Amino acid sequence: MQLHRRGPRRCAIGAQDEKSTAGHHTGIVIRSTGGQCLVQMDGETWRCKVRGRLKKGPRESQTIAVVGDRVRFQALDASSEPPSGVIEEVLPRENKISRLAARRSGGQVEQVLMANLDQVVAVQSLREPAPQKSFVDRLMVAAERFGVSGILVLNKVDLVPAGPEMEAEEKIWNYFRDLGYTVIWASAETEQGCEDFHDLLTDRISLLIGASGVGKSTLLNVIQPGLRLRVNEVTEKTGLGKHTTTRTELFPLRDGGFIADSPGIRGFDPWDMDPLQVREYFPDFQEPGLECHYRTCLHRDEPRCGVKAAVVRGLIPTRRHGAYLALLSDLEERKAQVGYRSSGKL
Ligand SMILES: Nc1nc2c(ncn2[C@@H]2O[C@H](COP(=O)(O)OP(=O)(O)OP(=O)(O)O)[C@@H](O)[C@H]2O)c(=O)[nH]1
Ligand SMILES: [Mg+2]
Ligand SMILES: [Zn+2]
Structure with missing residues (x-):
């Protein structure tokens, strides 16, 4: 690697x-x-x-x-x-990763997942459970926003047969590699990619984040068996994890660095992000965006939009543009709601 x-x-x-x-x-x-x-x-x-x-x-x-x-x-x-x-x-704090959490009493509040980190590692499993829509896009946006390196680990490759199924996965996820993010194809079962994963974490402070059942704790047990973290099988009926890890915890790594394991999360709404700024956190929109007729173009309904043209030409996947539009409208909706306060502070 x-x-x-x-x-x-x-x-x-x-x-x-x-x-x-x-x-x-x-x-x-x-x-x-x-x-x-x-x-x-x-x-x-x-x-x-x-x-x-x-x-x-x-x-x-x-x-x-x-x-x-x-x-x-x-x-x-x-x-x-x-x-x-x-x-x-x-x-x-030097930096942090924060998301929006719903308050039981109503309104919205910041949930800081971790402070002072070098990298955030989005973990997805290719099967059982299937990848969450837009999760990686949102997490990479948060990494850009909070000044942290973004890494993607695709676990459970052992569950995908080689051939067209695997090729389809590669097409989706290697797009992030082409954007400059490190992408690791892994299996805690066969230990494929685990050495790369270990090397990537060494001497860094990292946070693992992803849905319940994707294998975050299992991967950590492979690279450092002494951790003996609790893991649990995915429910057969729903294909979902059982929320085995219940709190974020930081562990020292044998060869240097620290890793935080965290409880499974369903989605990720980045905290403190202006809807007008979100386009800046999509590195692939920057060059086509220069062709937009309007400097303020949000790449949505505007005529003569360079980003939409790039989608039509197949340079930007429709899925990726869709993830951007969904995040944009979520942020606009949130801004319009009372109870949201953006601090701008760390
Ligand atoms: N086939 C296969 N199963 C795996 C792999 N990695 C993990 N698993 C299984 O997936 C299940 C869930 O693993 P966990 O490590 O508990 O998942 P987690 O992401 O830590 O889940 P939470 O703590 O609930 O957030 C366990 O039954 C693991 O044995 C893999 O690479 N391949
Ligand atoms: Mg766990
Ligand atoms: Zn545009």
Whole structure:
């Protein structure tokens, strides 16, 4: 595999971040539930509460400290098992991946899935369950928007017979490779592609994301058997996963780097994205877009549109343009709704 195509390493975690002065420490959140976090420092895991005052004031986000956040904490009991502390401060984020979550009480709220990451890995299975429509397009848009490298892993290739069926899959997904995203064809069953997957994660901080049952945890168990993550078969009747992984958790990798496994998600609505900007996050629209008659063209109903012409000529797949249009109208609808607040902050 061409490792030089990997994105730059943006976020450093390690010794240089883990400072301790007079009872104050700096570590990285590896798990976050409610007001409690597990924080890793010098290879040791601390159980930390979030200081009450951090919870006060207006907040756009559901959680104060998320997986990947660097936090400053004070030791409460360093000799307990595990040692305990209180988080005093969440350090400024280098980046994040956020989506829109529905509030039970109505309205919309930001859900930060992870902070301070180098790459987001969209995992799809080719069969059982079948790929989610537009999921990869949306995740790559979010990667562009939040300044993170986007990677695509197509798992369960063992379930697709060689020949026309496989060729059809290659045609769909290698389009993303041609756009510059790294694409890995994998099978946790036969271990095809798993070495490439391992190399891609080494020395990077990554988030795995995809529907339930696509094999995220199984793939991680293959590249690092010591993790022993829980996995579960896909329900025969519905062909869907069983939501086996229930929370995002960050694990150190044996050969360097960190990987976050996450619970299966159904869809992905990127947070904080202006409908007028979304076209900028489709790299394949840039060149044909120069031919649009109107500079403000949204490549939808406008006459003399270069992007639509490229679709007609077969240069941009109809599926891809459809994913763009669906995202555009979702974002417009959201903007029109009350209760949506875009912070623009990290
Ligand atoms: N045939 C085949 N089955 C696989 C492969 N990878 C995973 N599976 C199976 O798919 C099922 C789901 O795998 P999980 O690893 O639990 O899926 P997950 O994405 O972690 O699911 P959630 O934790 O629910 O989000 C398990 O029965 C795995 O054995 C593969 O490459 N080929
Ligand atoms: Mg899982
Ligand atoms: Zn246009």
